[in-house]
Amino acid sequence: MPFKRPAGGDSASDSSESSREGAPKRRRSSSPWNTEESSPEPPTLRVHILSAKIDPHALSELFNLVEGQKGVLKRADTSEPAQNAGATELDLRLELARDVHEADIIVTAVHMRQRLERHMKWEIAKTKAIVSPKWLEDSVKNGRPMPCGDYAALRDLREETAEQCPDQPGSSCDSSHPKSPSSTSVALQSPDPAGTPDPADIEQLTYTSRYCCARASPLVCPNQELVRQLDIIRQSRSLEGEERSMLSYSRAISVIKAYPYVVSLRNLREELPKLPYLGEKLLSMIEEFVKTRQISEAQTIRESSRFQALSAFSAIHGIGPHTARRLHALGLSTVEELERYYDVVPGVTDENTLFTTEADSNESEEAANERSIRVALSLRHDFSRTIPREEVEEINKTVMHELSFVEKGCKSIIVGGYRRGKPESNDVDIVITHTDWTLGSRKVKGLCKRLVQRLYERGLITHVMHLSGFHEHNALRTHHWDSLEKALTVFVLPEDSSRRRVYRRLDLIFAAPEVFWTAVVGWTGSTMFQRDLRLWAKQQKGMKFDSSGISRRHDSKLFFPKTEREVFELLGLAYVHPTLRNADA
Structure with missing residues (x-):
C-alpha cells in the first residue's frame, strides 16, 4: 500500500482553497528570509511535498528531513542544535505545509507540466519555487536553503522557481536567473561537484548511447x-x-x-x-x-624504451607528440638529456625564461613554445606533484582576492578535473566572469592581462606561458581553441612558514556573462566528453558548440544560456552532473 502522509490539516476545505487561488501574489517582502539582521531567529520555511512519482521509502525520508528541522535551528558552521550556548547565526528552519497554497517551497519528482497540473493550477505553480527532492536533501545537509534555480523540477518554471526562491543571507552571488539581456546579474550558482547527482537526471542517461x-x-x-x-x-x-x-x-x-x-x-x-x-x-x-x-x-x-622516453618527454608542458618524436630521433631518451639539450638547470629559471605580459609580441610561435618548454623543464619536479583540493580552493581564493582590487563584481568557478571530482589535480583551471549581465562583457574585456600583471607584481605569478585576448565567437571556425581571453601561467601561493612554496600551473579563463556557462561546461571536460558534445551539436542539432558560445550553423544565430543546465537543454541533452563527465581514462 503506498505510503501516505497524514494531512494534519484536513479542515482546509475546497472553498477555502479556491479563495486562496484568487488571492494576490505574496509580496517578496514577506519572504521567510527577508528579515532584519537583528531578528533573533529565521522565520519558518514552509515545504509541501507532492507524493507523485516518489516511492514510499523515499517519501518517508523526505518527510523525516523536514520534521527533523522543525524547530531546530542550525548554525552556518556547525551541525549542533542552536540551543547550545553562543548560537547567533541561524540558517534553517522547516515545517510541512498542508497544501501548495501555503507552501514557500514545493518539492516534487514530477518533471512535466501536464503531470504537475493534476496537483495544482498552472497559475499557482508560476508563483512558487518548485524544486526536486535533491534541493531538500542538500539544504538540510548544508544547513541553509540552496539556490532553487539549480534544482528546478520543471524546465518551464526554472525562471519562476529562481525568482520565488527564499533570499539567502550572506550569499556570495546572485542565484536568480536573468530573464533577458537587460537583467543586472548572471546566475553563478552551480551544483556542488562533490555532491550526489540527481537520480532524475541519471535516469535520462543511457550507457548504450553513441555519444x-x-x-x-x-x-x-x-x-x-x-x-x-x-x-x-x-x-x-x-x-x-x-x-x-x-x-x-x-x-x-x-x-x-x-x-x-x-x-x-x-x-x-x-x-x-x-x-x-x-x-x-x-x-x-x-x-x-x-x-x-x-x-x-x-x-x-x-x-618499450621508446614508449617510456616519449611518455617522459610529452609529460613536459609544451612538448607534444610531434616534438617528443623529433627529440627522440635526435638520440635523446631521458629527461636529464632533455635538460642538457635545452640548457636548463632543474629548479632554476633565469631572465631568459621569464615570459611576462610585456613579452615581445613579434616573437615567433616556435620561440615562445621553446621558452615554455624551458620553464616547464626547470620546474618539472614541482609540476609533477599533484595539487590537493584544499590547495586548489586556496589558489582560487587568492586569485579572486587580488582580482577584487582590479575589478569589482567578478565571480569564478574552478573547472577541470577538480570540478569532475578528482581528489588531486595536475593543474588549476578557473573560469571568471562579471555578474553584471548588461555591462559585464565590457568589464571583462582586457581584464585577463590586467589581473596577470597584478599577480605578477605581487609575486604570485612567476611565468606566463600563453596570453590571449578576446575574439568574437566565430561559427565558421574549424579549430577547437576557443576565443576567450586566457592566460596559462605559473603560480605560487604567498609565503608561509609552515610550507615550501610550490610552483603550480594555473590557467585563467575570462568569459563574458552571456557565454559564462558554455565556458564552464567546455573547460570542465573531460576531453572525450567535450569532443562528443561538439559532435552531438553538429550532427543532431545543426549547431556549433565550443567554450566561447553556442550558435546555429545555418544562420549563425547565437544562444546565451543563463545556467549550466540550460546549456544541455539548448543542445537537446539531459543534464550530466560534472562528476559524471569523466569519459577519459
Whole structure:
C-alpha cells in the first residue's frame, strides 16, 4: 500500500482553497528570509511535498528531513542544535505545509507540466519555487536553503522557481536567473561537484548511447583496471601520431567508463558486442583481460624504451607528440638529456625564461613554445606533484582576492578535473566572469592581462606561458581553441612558514556573462566528453558548440544560456552532473 502522509490539516476545505487561488501574489517582502539582521531567529520555511512519482521509502525520508528541522535551528558552521550556548547565526528552519497554497517551497519528482497540473493550477505553480527532492536533501545537509534555480523540477518554471526562491543571507552571488539581456546579474550558482547527482537526471542517461555526452561516466568505473590498460595503448597511438587509431581507443574507453557492470565472459558475449565502438579487435582484448587480467599488447608497450622516453618527454608542458618524436630521433631518451639539450638547470629559471605580459609580441610561435618548454623543464619536479583540493580552493581564493582590487563584481568557478571530482589535480583551471549581465562583457574585456600583471607584481605569478585576448565567437571556425581571453601561467601561493612554496600551473579563463556557462561546461571536460558534445551539436542539432558560445550553423544565430543546465537543454541533452563527465581514462 503506498505510503501516505497524514494531512494534519484536513479542515482546509475546497472553498477555502479556491479563495486562496484568487488571492494576490505574496509580496517578496514577506519572504521567510527577508528579515532584519537583528531578528533573533529565521522565520519558518514552509515545504509541501507532492507524493507523485516518489516511492514510499523515499517519501518517508523526505518527510523525516523536514520534521527533523522543525524547530531546530542550525548554525552556518556547525551541525549542533542552536540551543547550545553562543548560537547567533541561524540558517534553517522547516515545517510541512498542508497544501501548495501555503507552501514557500514545493518539492516534487514530477518533471512535466501536464503531470504537475493534476496537483495544482498552472497559475499557482508560476508563483512558487518548485524544486526536486535533491534541493531538500542538500539544504538540510548544508544547513541553509540552496539556490532553487539549480534544482528546478520543471524546465518551464526554472525562471519562476529562481525568482520565488527564499533570499539567502550572506550569499556570495546572485542565484536568480536573468530573464533577458537587460537583467543586472548572471546566475553563478552551480551544483556542488562533490555532491550526489540527481537520480532524475541519471535516469535520462543511457550507457548504450553513441555519444558520451549522453552517458554517465564516473571518475572510477567498475572496470577501471581494464580502462587503464587500454589507455596505455591509446597513449602509444597518440605518441606515434596515429590519430585515427588513438581516437578509436578513446571512444572504446569512454564506452567502458560508462558501462555500469563488471565485464565478465557472459556479458562479453551477450551485451558488449551491442555497445558502440567495440569492434572485434577491442572485444578480443577485453576477452584476454577477463581471462588473464592483463592485455599483452599493453604490457609490451609499457616495457618499450621508446614508449617510456616519449611518455617522459610529452609529460613536459609544451612538448607534444610531434616534438617528443623529433627529440627522440635526435638520440635523446631521458629527461636529464632533455635538460642538457635545452640548457636548463632543474629548479632554476633565469631572465631568459621569464615570459611576462610585456613579452615581445613579434616573437615567433616556435620561440615562445621553446621558452615554455624551458620553464616547464626547470620546474618539472614541482609540476609533477599533484595539487590537493584544499590547495586548489586556496589558489582560487587568492586569485579572486587580488582580482577584487582590479575589478569589482567578478565571480569564478574552478573547472577541470577538480570540478569532475578528482581528489588531486595536475593543474588549476578557473573560469571568471562579471555578474553584471548588461555591462559585464565590457568589464571583462582586457581584464585577463590586467589581473596577470597584478599577480605578477605581487609575486604570485612567476611565468606566463600563453596570453590571449578576446575574439568574437566565430561559427565558421574549424579549430577547437576557443576565443576567450586566457592566460596559462605559473603560480605560487604567498609565503608561509609552515610550507615550501610550490610552483603550480594555473590557467585563467575570462568569459563574458552571456557565454559564462558554455565556458564552464567546455573547460570542465573531460576531453572525450567535450569532443562528443561538439559532435552531438553538429550532427543532431545543426549547431556549433565550443567554450566561447553556442550558435546555429545555418544562420549563425547565437544562444546565451543563463545556467549550466540550460546549456544541455539548448543542445537537446539531459543534464550530466560534472562528476559524471569523466569519459577519459
